[in-house]
Amino acid sequence: MPIVVLLAAAVFAVPLFKRLGLGTVLGYLAAGLLLGPSGIGLIADPQSVLHAAELGVVMFLFIIGLEMEPARLWSLRKQIFGLGAVQVGVCGLLLTGVGILLGFAPAVSFVFGMGFVLTSTAIVMQILGEANQLSTDGGQKMVSILLLEDLAIVPLLAIVAILAPSTGEVSMVTRLTGIGLALGAVVVLIFLGRRIMNPVFSLLANAKIREVMTAAALLVVLGAALLMQSVGLSMAMGAFLAGVLLSTSTFRNQLEADVEPFRGILLGLFFLAVGMSLDLSVVAASWQIIAVAVVSYMIVKALAIYVIARLLRSSHKEALKRAVLMSQGGEFAFVLYTTAASSGLIDGPTNAIFTATVIISMVLTPFALVGLRYVMPKPVQSLDGVVVPEDLSERVLLIGFGRFGQIASQALLGQGHSISIIDNDVEMIEAAATFGFKVYYGDGTRLDILRAAGAPNADLVLVCTDNKEATTRIVELMRSEYPLVKVIARSFDRQHAIELRKLGVEYELRETFESALSFGAQAIRELGATEDEIIEVVAGVRTRDKLRFEAQLLGGIDAGRDLLISNAIEQAREGGVERPAEQPVVPEAAEPVRPT
CATH class of the missing domain: 3.40.50.720 (NAD(P)-binding Rossmann-like Domain)
Structure with missing residues (x-):
């Protein structure tokens, strides 16, 4: 019953929010809020859903790791590790300071600020894609920054584990043993990724059993995640390292295709669980601090992004758009805050305040973009030399x-x-x-x-x-x-x-008609058709298209469709197939005419 309810909520809420321009992530969060204890209460224990749904984050990081090919990282090194690192570092420092000014402890302020630094990849990529700006210079810079922010979640999760309060006295030997086990697990994972995984996948591919390949892909992700968890590191880090190690594998695309459906469903389930975990009573009791946090964090982050962009020689227009578009928190903040809450670094009410701050900032982003249109300088095209x-x-x-x-x-x-x-x-x-x-x-x-x-x-x-x-x-x-x-x-x-x-x-002339006709002619030529046969077939297609077009021009789309059906029936009759009696006979003029 709970699974059916969760799927139904996602199916209805997510397309609605996307149609409204608010993004799929907010759709999941809203659906979760409705179903959780703060809503109609159909799901009474959101934590149980959250623990299972964290596998979506694990698989998401695995796919990010698969995309981290050394060659790609090297080509974008200046933007990723230069611009991206500067923006994340400066914004993180400033937002940590804002958190301290708001009254939080330094460690808690660090978690709050760094979570808010991690911009919503889903929102920014969707907006850039819809505006066809992913391949532009400004779009590539934002993608590079998002890439570094996605990478930053891995060390941030490790830092949260270090900052988490210990449950008792821990000896130096125990600490050193833990560090040694962690390093050993990383070495083992690197060895398996370099030496073992490719030969194993080759054997499985030769068996040509698709479901076994899918099972092997899931085994790699979950096995790496559990290995890291067993030595005190995060599951997400293990999945990410496994993805990086397999990024140059010949089976990379197959792995990504096998994991992607599970990643999408489980990551959506994670956002649903985050929405269910949001305690509206805590939000209502702390609305003042949440309102102040949203405004101060978004303004400080936007100003920092704008100044950094201008100092690194971006235009005013590009810097302004980047500042507004990336001023919100993102989905990885939920991962960081949930991990911090699980480790005891922050309590439940504080987690609710942090989560609400990020969610509200994400909701405000589409409206901020609407306002940006009124302050954005009008494009002035230089006509020098034109x-x-x-x-x-x-x-x-x-x-x-x-x-x-x-x-x-x-x-x-x-x-x-x-x-x-x-x-x-x-x-x-x-x-x-x-x-x-x-x-x-x-x-x-x-x-x-x-x-x-x-x-x-x-x-x-x-x-x-x-x-x-x-x-x-x-x-x-x-x-x-x-x-x-x-x-x-x-x-x-x-x-x-x-x-x-x-x-x-x-x-x-329809822009693709002649090229498509030539393409089809070459296709049947490759399949053995003679030149005379090609000429006749192409002439027939051209003639029938002309008749159908004229019928549509005079009588509308339905007339053209009826003529197309008649043409197809007559062509089948010419080939020896009996024509159904109830269908009209194509006029003689519709017969293909071979050019002389």
Whole structure:
């Protein structure tokens, strides 16, 4: 019953929170809070769930370890171990000081501050991914910092174990024995990872039994975790070391694929358990300290990130965005606080205060980003060395000089036609200039730019932009202002092609249609089809697509689908398959016509 309830809560809450832009982590936390003792009380003992769900964190760290290939670490060494280390160190020091000012003991303040330093990887990666900024310079810097923060959880867990109060007198011999056992366990794990694991996985792979490979992957993760736990270190550290040792293994991808489903479910269960563990009565009794902690921690962390970014020569815009986006605490804070509570370093009420502080900061992040849009400086694109069109008079106007436009222009240039080319990407214009192309800066969706680019006097306008809405807007302007000028356009998909045809373009081409057709032709060529057969098949596909397109243009999507079914039935009949009597017969015009 509890498992069914937990799964149902996750299935409903997580997609809802993601749709609201609040992230999956907050969805899990909210669902857990609802089910726990502070909510409707369906789960009375969240600690029992939490202990089992900690395996999700173990597997998460194993996957992080798998991604820590030495080559990748070396290529990002300056950003990870330079920028990342500086940000984590400075923010940790400042937030520890804030904790002391709030009245916590130094060791407790350290745990509180360092937990808050660990930014939510889930939130930041989701926001960067949705904005297509993961591959940008600013995005790569944030990813590098997140990477170091993920790595930092391993030594932080070890430090928590050291700071934890001892239960009695411990002799020096006992301490030295513990350190020796820990080092010995690490050495054993390194030996197994380097010498034993790959041969074992090779034997299992040759057996070709998928479930055994999955069991072996889980055995590696849990075995390494238990080995570290048995000598007084954290399970997470063991899993991480196992992942690093296998990061260059030929079975790395297989291991990651086998562990990933368990990691996702158990990590979600961990966040559910954290939400259930949040004691709202303690939060209500300590709302003043929580409110002060949220505001002070987020402001101090954001200011520190901004100053560090500016000192390391990031632009004001990049530094401001990084400061706002990374000012919250993250999911690894829950791991650190839970470990600290389990070891006796902090008590239950303090854990509730810390957890509530991090959760509220995560909730505030999407709203802070909305506010950022109003204070973010407007992007100003430098036009140094870029020419703006002014009364151009070439016979052909090409709008959009990306990959599609560059290829399309070659036939025109080969025939000696003079072309005016405009684009609104300054970097692309500068790159084109190095190859001898004269590209003018201009936004084709503006009527004044079209006029200056010579659209009124052009014989032909080629709309080659890679933005669906921009292409439609340009065609609308051309048809309303210059209806006698011929326009051909690049369309995004079939529906966009129909839209452009209805607007009156002379010709449109779906951007992937011809390449996909050639690709399919090569596929059947590789499978042994003769050139005559390829010509006939491709002509048939082209003809049926044209008929279906015309039917959709005149009668809507359903008409095109009906014609497609008819075509398929008639084609089956031609191949000797009996046609169902209830289906309409395709018109003769739909028969593939072999070109002469």
